């Protein structure tokens with residue numbers, strides 16, 4: 228099961244940026260932990276500060292991967308283009324946020340993407356990504372009793 232974790236603007240600064248909100252760990256280190264925690268998922272990771280690059284990545288994987296975990300950063304609150312891309316592709320997208328966006332400034336309460344996503348996870352720190360991957364892991368056919376059987 229191919230799953231992409233897609234991070235948007237400023238998330239390359241995790242571990243450096245506003246540590247009281249986003250924590251002290253870099254995403255690269257956390258991604259290694261996720262790969263160990265979910266050996267049954269084929270995980271890949273991409274980050275860009277550019278809206279067009281995020282769109283290109285959604286188009287690239289959106290018809291062949293089984294799921295996308297998307298933290299679009301500030302584009303969450305502004306991007307019609309990303310919302311159109313999520314609508315266009317076939318892979319289910321889970322919107323994640325490290326911080327609880329609803330406990331922050333009013334402009335962060337609005338998501339342009341949420342309506343087209345499978346669901347949203349916000350406020351659990353980096354664990355927001357792990358919770359999203361748990362959803363995809365449970366979808367694996369052999370875990371929920373249909374499709375391929377392991378025994």
Ligand code: DQA
Nearest residue numbers: 237298300301324325326335
């Ligand atoms: C964020 C929340 C956004 O409002 C913000 O612009 C980010 C990070 C989060 O993960 O909490 O860049 O998506």
